[in-house]
Amino acid sequence: MESDSSYKNKKVINIGIVRELTGLSERQIRYYEERKLIFPDRTPGGSRKYSFADVELLVEIANKIEDGVQTHEIRKEMLRSQKKQNPEEIRRKMIQGQLNAQFGFRKGPYS
Amino acid sequence: MESDSSYKNKKVINIGIVRELTGLSERQIRYYEERKLIFPDRTPGGSRKYSFADVELLVEIANKIEDGVQTHEIRKEMLRSQKKQNPEEIRRKMIQGQLNAQFGFRKGPYS
C-alpha cells in the first residue's frame, strides 16, 4: 500500500503533453518550477514528469498570473493553504481517492 | 462535454513510463499493439501515448500470455467482452467516471 496510488497524483506526463493540456508554453511551465510553484519528478535522464493534479495546479497558477498576481505571492498562498490542511482531513481524502481509483469506474477486465 | 474526460482514459503516458509501470519491455508493449490488443494515441511526431486504463490492460494481457494464451485468443476474448457491453451501462459508467474526476478527490485550489 503506497502513500498515493491515485491516477491523479502519479507523475507520468511529459512536458509536451502538459503544454497541450494546459495551453501554456514549455517556457512558462519550467519557469513556474523555477519559482517553486510546481514540482515535477524527473526521469533518470532528466526529463520532467507531471501528474494530472500538477496540470490542474498549473492552470490555476496561470489564471492568477493573468490576474496580475506575482509568482512570489502565489507561492505564499500555496504555503498558507498547505498549513491549513488538517491531518485527519488529508487522511480521509487520500482514502477516498484510493477508493475512487479502484472502484469508481471499471469493474473488471475489458469492461 | 467530451465523450471521456476521466484521468483514467486520457492518453498521456510515454512508452518509457508504461514500461516502468507494467514491468514489460518496450518490445512487448509494441508487439501487443501490432497484434491489435492495445491502441495508443500518437503525437504528431509519432510517439505513442497510453492511458492508465491501457496500462492496466497491458498487465492483464501479459498475465494471460504468461498463462500460455496466444495473442490471437486474447484478442477474441476482448472482442467478445466488448459485445457484452450494454449501452446503458456504458453511459452510467462514463457519467460516474466524470463525477469521480470532478468531485472524487480535490475540493479546490491547493486543498
Next chain:
DNA sequence: CGTGTAAGGAATTCTGACACG
C-alpha cells in the same frame, strides 16, 4: 517579472530487420 527564442547537446522513441525457435 514573466516570457520568447536560438543553440547545442543529451535522452527518448521510432521503424524494419535479423535471430531464435
Next chain:
DNA sequence: CGTGTAAGGAATTCTGACACG
C-alpha cells in the same frame, strides 16, 4: 509465437543565455 537486440534516424526535452522591459 513472442521477444531480444543492434542500427540509424527523427522527435523530444534539457540547460544557460540573451532579449525586452
